[in-house]
Each structure stands twice: as C-alpha cells, then as structure tokens.
Amino acid sequence: MSTVFEDARLDAPAATRRAAVRKSRQGAPLSISGVLYGFLLVGIFSVSWQIARPGDLNFTISDGAFLVVILGLVATSRFNLTPMEGFSPAWIFALILMLGSLFVSTVVNGEVMRWLVVALQYSFAYLLLPMMFASFDQKTLQHCVVFYILGVTFSQAFGNIANIFFDYADTAPIFGNNFITGMGRLGAFSGNANNNCAMAGFALVLLLYAIDRGLMNRLLALMCGVFLLWGIIASASFGGFVICLSAVSLVMIIRSPQWAILALMTLVGLGAAYFASGFPLPAPFEQRVYGALAGGGLKEAGTFAGRMELAKEAWRMSGDTLFLGLGVDSFRVVSIHQAPVHVFPLLLLTEGGLSGLIGFLGLLAILWFRALTNMSVDPRRGIICVGVLLIFTLFTLTVPHMYARLWVAPVFLAILTCTRVEIPRARPRPRDELQASPAPIHKSDDSATWGSPS
Template sequence: MTTLTGPGTLGSPTAPARPDIFAAHEQVWDRIARYSLLTAIFLSGWGLLRVGQINLTFSDLAFLVSFTISGLRGRLSATPFRSLTPFWLTGLVMMLGGLFIGSVVNGDPLRWVNIALQYTVAFLFIPVLLMQQEERIIRTAPLIFMLGITCSEVIGIAASFFLTFHDTLHWLGDGFITGNGRLGSMAGQPNPNGAVVAFSMPMLLYAMRQRLIGAVGGFACLILLLWGLMLSASFTGFAASLMAIFVTLLLMGVRYIFRLGLGAMVAAGLFLASGAPLPKAFQERVGNAVESGDIDQAGTFINRSQLIQEAWGFAEDNVIVGMGVDQYRELSAYDNPVHNLFLLIWNEGGAIAFCGLILLLGLLCLLAANGLRIGRDRGAMAVAVVLVFLVYTLSYPHMYSRMWVMPVMVALAVVYTPRRAARPQGSVRLIYARPVGPQPLPEL
C-alpha cells in the first residue's frame, strides 16, 4: 500500500502569534491575492498580452502579485504534492540540472538561467500557490480558465469578420490572424490557440456537470470554442480536442455520453443542413487529412517529421552531456528546434534531463489517474487535461509557458484541494500554512 503521508503539525497552539504586517487590512489583501490569482487563470491562455518582447504576460504579472502576497501571508504550500513532493522536486532538478551541464559545457549558461526561471515558475510556483487555495476558489477555477479562452475566441472571431492580416499585423503581430487566414486569437499563434481550446473542452464539460454554468451558457461556449478551433486550423488541436471530449465523457459515465452525444448530433445536423462551408484553412490543413486518411496532408506534419528524424541523428551524440539550452536551433539544418519535447530535452540536456522529464510526466499521469478514485467528474477532467498536455509534448518544443502548465495544475488542484472550514477570526497564522495535496494512492 503506497500512501501519501501528511506532514506533521507545523505550529503549536501555545506558540505566540507571529506579527502579521497585513493584519490591519487582511481582508483587503486576501481579496487582492484571490482576484489576482483568478485573473492569472483567466488570462493564462492570452499569450498576446505581454510586457514588451519578453516572455512575461499580464497573466504572469497577476500571478506574481498573488504569489507575493500569499507568500508574505504564509499561505503557500511547502509540499504541494504531499509525500510525492520530493519526487517532483527530484524530477525538476534532474531536468534543469542536465540542461545546466549541457549549457556550461557546450552552450551559454545565461540562456539556461532564463529557461530555469521559466520552468521553476511553471512547475513549482504554480502548484505551490494553487494547492493551498480554499476549495470554493479552486472549484470555479476550471470555469474561469474556460471563460478566458472563450472570450479570446470571441475577440478573434469578431476580428476575422472585419479585419485582415495586414490590419492586425502592426498592433497584434503576425499570429493573431495569419497570412493564410488562420486564427491565433489572444493566444498569439494558431497552434497554441488550438491547444488552449483543447484544454478548455474537459473543463467546460466539468463546469456543466457541476452546474457551474447553465446548459444554454455552456452550449454557447461550446459553439464559440469549436468555431475558434476550426478557424485556428490546427490539426493537433483538433485531434487533442476530440480525444479530450471522448475521454471526459467516457470517464464521466454512459448516461452523460448519451445526453451530450445527442446534443452534438443535433448541432452537427443543423450545421450540415445550413450548408455553411468549413473555413478554407481548416479544410486544407485538417479536412483533407481527415477525408483522405493521409496524415502527410495535416498542416506542417512533413516539416516536423524531418526535424524529428534529424533529432534522432543528434541523439546518440548527446547521451551523457547535452548540447545546451537553445543550441538545437543553431545546430539544426532547418534553423528550428525539434517539435518534440522528449527529443529536445534529450538533445539539449542529455539522459539526466530526459529522466527528469519522464519522472515529472509520470507523476502527472499518476496524480490524474488517482483522481478518479477521489471524484469521478474531477478525475475525468484531470485525466483529459493531462492527456492534452501529453499530446502536445509530442508536437511542441519547450513547454514552460504558463498557457501549457496552468490548466494542468488547475485540473489537479480541483482534484486534490480538500474541503476545509473557513479560518476562524483571530486564529494564529502560520508562516507556512498546512500544505494541501493528494490523498492516499491505490495499491500498486
């Protein structure tokens, strides 16, 4: 029996209360931290809203505000995954350590610093903050994320009616609406746009199942998300969305599949009866591949497969010491990193970094699967969201952006944040609050 053991008591009832610099306006600061976190979740898929040209988005700023206040208030979880936390930290240290060794020997250590900070925020700071939130806040987090992506799609869809690539190029970049008519919306590029839609699908189904959103509102969000997905013309996003919907419905139960399946059939019938054409970019990049069964017609699949073949050729020379952070792009004949996280980490960080990545992903799968024992609906959402993340590890380079990690941690937090009574007034505050995390694991 493998059990996640809880930490010991972190404070003594007889210990004197530590001074709290926020005591005079504690409710105000708590609200600022709470709403900053919800804002960060809402905007986590809006990669276009960033500070200058650096990888610091408005979502990151809101998250840092919440993290700072929560840290000063002693509201961070020292062990977000309970007894699995040492394994999680080991995986993260191994991955970053392998990349560091490769960067020192073959690359530029300064580039490693940037990557290390990004991965630390995504894979450590986010769960440290999320896993300590109250249940009533975390319960609505999937709805907040889904509504953020829906609003992004609304903006993109509306813009596509009135604006062209040349109209948006100066203000919103070349990814909001691409030259061939694909829609990136506020995600900034079409492929990430398809990814955040795929993440949103199981969260929408969960929100409808838990009555966090009404049937009419949920159906409207579903239509907008599917519309944005088609305009993004992302084959990976289309495939990941279908898998996420199928897995979520399958794990939630047969009756739920029948009810939503009937609604989907009615919606599809109405669309076909209307005679409305598919977006041209979607038909060229996705529709033709589906109709013919030839994956070579799926967008840039051929180019990505060439990068993967090249990466396999590099791999045997980077087993012990990798080539270093961002060195793959410089050594590649195609001037691009391989769109496969496993091969990229292996080549840039060697076997040590690769084993760290495998450990992290393995823990994500274990936590999601164990969630089915805790709550069927919550576990189904977590499994589907982690599945989408795994799909994109096979088709994307480094995944430290918060648009990749935030939905995964939100889904896991919904599963593992227990219901707790409200904090009584005048209670002693701890520098490090009691951590919240997973429950006992099944027998292995």
C-alpha cells in the same frame, strides 16, 4: 500549511457569526486576502493570453498578477511548499534533474545566461505556480476554473468575430503576426494557432467539470462551449483537432455515456445540416484538417512533413547526446533546418541529455499517478484530470520547450482542484433557526452559480 479563505468561522458561536454578518453588511475594509483573491482571478482569466506582454519578453499580464499573489502569500506565511503533498520531494528532485542536466550541457556547449533565463521560466511554471494554487482552498480553485473557462472563451469569441471582419493585414500591426495568420488560422490571444487549439481543449474539459458541479449557469456554459468548439475549428490544427476532441469525448463517455451519445448525435446532425445547406467550411480548416481526415493523408496536415524531418534529425542526433546534451536552445543552431524540433521530449534529449528527459518524464509520471489514483476513488472528478493531462501529454509531441504558463496552469488547476476531498455542503436549516441565527456570507461560497441571476 493552512490555505487562504478556509471557512474557519463555521464552528464559531452564533453571536460571533451574527457579528460577522453585521460587519459585512456595514462594508468591511478590503483585506489582503481579498486583494490576493482578485489578482488570482485576473491571472487565471488571462493566463492563456500569451500576446498580453511587452515585446518579446516572456512575462505576461497573467505572470505579473500571479507574482503579486505569490509575494502576498509569502509575506503572510500562507505559501504552500508541498503542492504535490507526499510527492513534493520527488517533484522537486525531478525538476532539479531536468534543469541540472540542461545546466551542465549548456555550460559545456552553450551560453549560461540563456540557461538562466530558461531555468527561471521553468521554475516559475513548474514550481511556484503549483505552490501558489495549492495555497488556496477548493472553493477558490473552483472559481479559478470558471474564470479560466471565461478567459479562454473571451479569447475565442474576440478572435473569431475579428476573423469575420478583418484579416492578417488588419490585425498584425495591433495583435501580432499570429493573432490571425496569413492563411486565416486563428491564434487569438495565445498568439499561436496550435497553442490556441490546446487552450480551447483544456477549457472544454474543465467546462464539463464546471457544469457537473453547478459552477456555471447552463446557458452561459452552452455559449462557452459553442465558442470553444468554434475556436478549435478556426485554429485549423490537425493534431490539435484530433487530440482535443479525443480527450473531450473520453471525458464525456466516462462521465455519462448517455449524454456522450446524445452530444455525438447532435454534432452529427448539425454537421449534416451545415453541409446540406451548402455553406463552405473555413478555408484553413478545409485545407489542413478536413483534407487529412477525408483521406488525403498526413501530408495534407499543414507542416507535418517538415516537423517529421526535424524529429528524424533529432533522433539521429540523440545517439551522441545521451550523456551530454547540446545545451539550451542549441539544437536550432546545429540543425540543418535552423529550427527547434517540435517534439519536447526529443528536444530535451538532444539539449539536456538522457537525464534531462528522465527528469521531465518524472514530472509527468507524478501528475499521471495523481490523476489515475483519483480516478479510482472518484471517476467523475478523476477523469477531468485525465482529460487535461491527455491534452498536455500529447501536445508535448507537437511543440518545443513548454515553460509558458499557458501550458501548465490548466494542468495544475485540474489536478489540485479535482484531487482534493470535497467538503459536503451543509444541510439547509429550518426557517425559524435561520431567522434566529443568520449564516455568514462567504466570498468563496461555491453554491453560487456563475452567470445565474442574483
């Protein structure tokens, strides 16, 4: 199926191209494609802002923007039903297997209405979202990469600056309990400190892609990198800190070992200068992360011990849930701790049975296969997919259900942007030819650099 904003005018006669230029200069009326493009950018800019929603309803501003885009694509017959290309049937089957297992287990042991809510969330996140992204051409997706980075950076900048002047008591009534936690950890607009660390990690990996492709001005990219690193530190998540920096380091080493060594030396130098100056580390980071890294052991890493107890309980329980699970959201009911296990595969195994876990592992395997296949073709782009997937995969071991769009949007964006064959840029034409036949202006031209002077 054709995608939106494809440059279909490239082979048009010169007279047609000149007419298009004249029309654009006169100010053509806003088209449906322009409206969808605008809503798409709004959605991706705010996709990490989980607190931007009404009450406890898991439907954010970003979800609303994406829903408008999806309905517009369907109405104009531009909705791509094969987001994973040849693997799309396997992708849909794996999703049906996961949700079907949860359905059977919930019918027997739980509340069917709760399954319906969760199934809608997963279907939107793992089916409609990749179909939506796949309906746009690569240039538009590259713009989405930039807007995702800017959206996460704005969240980190706003949250960190607020954390300097305000505390939990000041921000909780306005932004919720986890924008800044009681002990000073930064959740920012994601509404959770651990999730916030992951969002900054995703954005850092995609920032390397944006820099490599010239999608952002270098000064703007540097500012984004500083705020994203600050966000990872201020989140004070031991697991998130190790996961995100490991993924970013891997991407940098594969893409450019020289730059990776230079960046490491720079960070070590800045760190040494910071310690030598006598400035203290942020209290939450020092307590939860630095203590564990400095030899205090994982018991120093916040709630690690409590989460391990939940994981052990789920593993003991899984022997009785291999064929029939407990049903959606039932683990917290039967658990002696009255909380969900923060290991997503274990949660699926206990609530949906072995077939539910196999379904999710199938989805993960398809994503990894596409990333590694692209890695063998184009390592510089493929490693971006690997870096994003590494963060996503390792975070499945630290969180419960993962149907919030903030988890999967950067994954699909990376996969669908970096695995496509890039169209080479056209050669610059001689000056006299340019004067005789001016090229049309394309809204989605990726030769523009975000943040550069016009």
